[in-house]
Amino acid sequence: MSYVKITNGSVTTYPYSVGQLRLDNSNVSFPHNISIEIMRRYGMYPVTTEDMPDYNSLTQKVVTATTPTRNVIRLKTEEDATDPITNKVDTDLVGTPLYGNDWVLTRTVVDLTADEITANNTKIASENRSIRNNKLSETDFYALSDVTMSDAMITYRQALRDITKHNNWPNLSDSDWPIKP
Numbered sequence: 033m034s035y036v037k038i039t040n041g042s043v044t045t046y047p048y049s050v051g052q053l054r055l056d057n058s059n060v061s062f063p064h065n066i067s068i069e070i071m072r073r074y075g076m077y078p079v080t081t082e083d084m085p086d087y088n089s090l091t092q093k094v095v096t097a098t099t100p101t102r103n104v105i106r107l108k109t110e111e112d113a114t115d116p117i118t119n120k121v122d123t124d125l126v127g128t129p130l131y132g133n134d135w136v137l138t139r140t141v142v143d144l145t146a147d148e149i150t151a152n153n154t155k156i157a158s159e160n161r162s163i164r165n166n167k168l169s170e171t172d173f174y175a176l177s178d179v180t181m182s183d184a185m186i187t188y189r190q191a192l193r194d195i196t197k198h199n200n201w202p203n204l205s206d207s208d209w210p211i212k213p
Contacts, residue, residue, distance in 0.1 A: 033078055033079075034046075034047045034078070034079045035047060035048045035049065035050075035071070035076050035077060035078055035079060036048055036076070036077050036079050036100050036135050037052070037053075037056075037075055037076055038075045038076075038077055038135075039075055043099050043100065043135075044075075046079070046098075046099055046100060047079075048076055050066060050076075053066070053071065053074055053076050056074075057074060060074075072133075077133070077134075077135045078134075078135070079100045079135045079136065079137060080134065080135075080136050080137070081096065081136070081137040081139070082136060082137065082138050082139045083139075084139065085139055085141055087141045090149070090152070090203055091143060091144055091149065092141050092142060092143055092144060093141075093142055093144055093148070094139050094140070094141055094142075095139070095140050095141075095142050096137055096138075096139050097137050097138045097139070097140075098137075099137075100135040100136055100137050101135065101136060101138060102131040102132060102133070102134065102135055102136075103131065103132045103134045103135075103136050104129040104130065104131060104132075105130050105131065105132045106130050107127050107128065107129060107130065108125050108126055108127065108128050108129070108130050109126065110126055112125065112126075112130060113125035113126045153202050153203070156202040156203060157196075157201070157202035160195070160201075160202050160204055161196075163209075164192050164193075164195050164196075167192050167209075167212070168189060168192050168193070170212075171185060171188070171189055171212070174189075175189075182213065184213035185213055187210075187213075188210050188211070188212055188213055191210035192210060195208075195209070195210075
């Protein structure tokens, strides 16, 4: 688990550790296992990371924030922005975030640049060529002069050689590969 040090509602140190808490408060005798309640009294909060969002790995990537933020529970309503004594609504507060006590590392889906897509495709193509070469080498003994290769094996080996001409190249799925006879 990771932690953050908060001072006056803002992140001052991330990541922050129990060891750092003890060093920063050397005059305090903390118990061996420090509870969340005690940590919060000293401005130390646990940090969670958002679940991985859905994205297309061929054209997008997920970027995780480097600094945690407080989670937004909801936006304030007129009821939240009403002064209980005067019963007047502070319209400037309506629609502003109402924060919880949890600190979260957010994840954002970002489109890959053209250079990143090219680099990914080059890497995938290289990996697929290695797979193709291994599949061919597994059947090389059929090409020896003292072995008669079946038509199915000839077709399979040719399909492996032609895999780079496949419509989905280099982003092949398992069903795109020829089936060994």
